[in-house]
Amino acid sequence: LEAIPSKSIARLAEQVLDTQRDTVFQYAPIGKYTGDPELRRELATHHGTSADRVFVTNGSLQALDLVAAHLLNPGDVVYVETPTYDRAVQVFERRGARVVGLPLESDGLDMAAVAARLDTEVPAFLYTIPDFQNPSGVTTSASKRRELVRLAALHEFSILEDIPYRELRYAGTAPPLLAELDTDDRVITIGSLSKVLSPGLRIGYAMGSPAVMSDLAALAEGTYLSPAPLSQAIAARCLADGLVRENVEQLRKLMAPRLEAAVEAVRTQLGDVLLTVPEGGYYVTVQLPVTTDEATFLDAARASGVGLTRGSAFYPDGTAPREGTVFLRLPFQAMEPDEFAAGIGRLASLVV
Amino acid sequence: LEAIPSKSIARLAEQVLDTQRDTVFQYAPIGKYTGDPELRRELATHHGTSADRVFVTNGSLQALDLVAAHLLNPGDVVYVETPTYDRAVQVFERRGARVVGLPLESDGLDMAAVAARLDTEVPAFLYTIPDFQNPSGVTTSASKRRELVRLAALHEFSILEDIPYRELRYAGTAPPLLAELDTDDRVITIGSLSKVLSPGLRIGYAMGSPAVMSDLAALAEGTYLSPAPLSQAIAARCLADGLVRENVEQLRKLMAPRLEAAVEAVRTQLGDVLLTVPEGGYYVTVQLPVTTDEATFLDAARASGVGLTRGSAFYPDGTAPREGTVFLRLPFQAMEPDEFAAGIGRLASLVV
Numbered sequence: 001l002e003a004i005p006s007k008s009i010a011r012l013a014e015q016v017l018d019t020q021r022d023t024v025f026q027y028a029p030i031g032k033y034t035g036d037p038e039l040r041r042e043l044a045t046h047h048g049t050s051a052d053r054v055f056v057t058n059g060s061l062q063a064l065d066l067v068a069a070h071l072l073n074p075g076d077v078v079y080v081e082t083p084t085y086d087r088a089v090q091v092f093e094r095r096g097a098r099v100v101g102l103p104l105e106s107d108g109l110d111m112a113a114v115a116a117r118l119d120t121e122v123p124a125f126l127y128t129i130p131d132f133q134n135p136s137g138v139t140t141s142a143s144k145r146r147e148l149v150r151l152a153a154l155h156e157f158s159i160l161e162d163i164p165y166r167e168l169r170y171a172g173t174a175p176p177l178l179a180e181l182d183t184d185d186r187v188i189t190i191g192s193l194s195k196v197l198s199p200g201l202r203i204g205y206a207m208g209s210p211a212v213m214s215d216l217a218a219l220a221e222g223t224y225l226s227p228a229p230l231s232q233a234i235a236a237r238c239l240a241d242g243l244v245r246e247n248v249e250q251l252r253k254l255m256a257p258r259l260e261a262a263v264e265a266v267r268t269q270l271g272d273v274l275l276t277v278p279e280g281g282y283y284v285t286v287q288l289p290v291t292t293d294e295a296t297f298l299d300a301a302r303a304s305g306v307g308l309t310r311g312s313a314f315y316p317d318g319t320a321p322r323e324g325t326v327f328l329r330l331p332f333q334a335m336e337p338d339e340f341a342a343g344i345g346r347l348a349s350l351v352v
Numbered sequence: 353l354e355a356i357p358s359k360s361i362a363r364l365a366e367q368v369l370d371t372q373r374d375t376v377f378q379y380a381p382i383g384k385y386t387g388d389p390e391l392r393r394e395l396a397t398h399h400g401t402s403a404d405r406v407f408v409t410n411g412s413l414q415a416l417d418l419v420a421a422h423l424l425n426p427g428d429v430v431y432v433e434t435p436t437y438d439r440a441v442q443v444f445e446r447r448g449a450r451v452v453g454l455p456l457e458s459d460g461l462d463m464a465a466v467a468a469r470l471d472t473e474v475p476a477f478l479y480t481i482p483d484f485q486n487p488s489g490v491t492t493s494a495s496k497r498r499e500l501v502r503l504a505a506l507h508e509f510s511i512l513e514d515i516p517y518r519e520l521r522y523a524g525t526a527p528p529l530l531a532e533l534d535t536d537d538r539v540i541t542i543g544s545l546s547k548v549l550s551p552g553l554r555i556g557y558a559m560g561s562p563a564v565m566s567d568l569a570a571l572a573e574g575t576y577l578s579p580a581p582l583s584q585a586i587a588a589r590c591l592a593d594g595l596v597r598e599n600v601e602q603l604r605k606l607m608a609p610r611l612e613a614a615v616e617a618v619r620t621q622l623g624d625v626l627l628t629v630p631e632g633g634y635y636v637t638v639q640l641p642v643t644t645d646e647a648t649f650l651d652a653a654r655a656s657g658v659g660l661t662r663g664s665a666f667y668p669d670g671t672a673p674r675e676g677t678v679f680l681r682l683p684f685q686a687m688e689p690d691e692f693a694a695g696i697g698r699l700a701s702l703v704v
Contacts (some may be wrong), residue, residue, distance in 0.1 A: 006377045010369040013582075017362040025358045025550040058410050062576040090574050198377040202580040222442050224414040228554040228583050
């Protein structure tokens, strides 16, 4: 709740209702509708690209689904990071993909493993969350980003980069987007206003070549016609008014000390178990040595008052957390530092 | 524009922003989210069913897509009316169906053709728009509805009834919904607020057995999480406030004379070419004898100032309008009677 500027959004929404009510309750224009023109312009400005490279969707998961439907043919392979966002894997599988998980290191994919796999089979696309990855918190280094883009051009596959957390950077400097390194229009970037403005508006978007955006728009129109014009108009106004940028600043101030405290709490109470020290996002993650199995451990954690997502759910079929460990995604974003530390204390008592 | 009560919707939207802004900009609850509970209750009341039989979607086309994804296995057959809503056919085909078009008569499907086809192959589901069908304007009679439900139970297939126009009845009495005749939970009903309140809100819904609604919800959650809470809350308030019912009354008053005038204009200027005399909806349709082909005829119509949708687009692959005729869908809903009659006059001059 504290991360969503509801009052300001509501104020701008009322302006939209005053000035655009004859259009926002009407159908959006038909015929490869790529989104509200003003919203596309604002998103393009926000990301330093052009409006004809932006396509607006009902949330970013819907964008993943449309891109998968567009890029995949039966039997195609998709490379993903291991671990990765479980819903993305499910979307790709439902669209007929065989999902291949490749190991994620503390600075991005294991590039030797990627290269070796490419000798066997070239994917339709590689899916990456390059900034503060969900679930791991890992950010892919600039050099690995360059290498991924080079391999995509060489082997002729697409890259899907998903950047919901990118703007939530509390320290350090952002490496370039993969799209910025791409000279071949092989990268499609998926963004969202859910983490930086409001998840309830359900505004996601894809960015890439105008031809691909137009294909995605045709597919979207044949599936749900268009996102709600009202949500799009509100989002456009929030961007134009500077509310998104302002909210991101607020979030950075709110989250920076939480992240710092989370890292400190893990280090002092659990030891050297962090997968990486993230500079942003929502999660720190640990590979915690245990003598029991995941279900038993999570039951015990829950009994002590700490409810956590099943870490193995983030591992695609055929992959698993390291033997003798449980993979724990520890969300620090919605907790005061002392609450978080108390939770870590409870986990620590379970591994003694 | 005259059919959408924008000012009243905006007023109710402002109430939502005042009282629910802490929830409408947040994520909807996760875990088989079937829709805003208040909206589901209101839709249930509106249709005389129970809330656990209602599932809310991003517009009704999205509901068709989810139902198709849920019911279809590779190679499955779907029966449709010929002609039918072209976007529905595309949705079913994209979901892997082989679409079989069966002839539509002036009172619904040709039941002998349905029975004969069932001897060859049973569909996963039959898709029908039983009230004021798009494009034909045909309403399926009560006896044919009963027979369809009986055949579905006997041969164990599902029925998808799509009712966007049902409430736009300007004369006569409505036959029962297929769902009301169904004792076997084989019918899924797809509805929409687009024609009775606002297409911009993008509120569609499915109604059927709670188990199927829950399966659809899981699929939706894995595709786009949820429809925007704001749209849903506004729609709920518009239903609760009586705005939908009031708007339907307004629409009936507005449309009744337009329909009557449209039928009269066609009869006097084009002769006995009406497929049916509809008692509601948006369209009257004709099978017009021509000596030229469809493209040439439509070009000539356009040149004379009458832009019409290509009628053959409503015929699934392997079917076509009657030899020597063009099938014309004539939308009367957005035109004053004299405008409509003038357009028919221009068409008449082309067939002399």
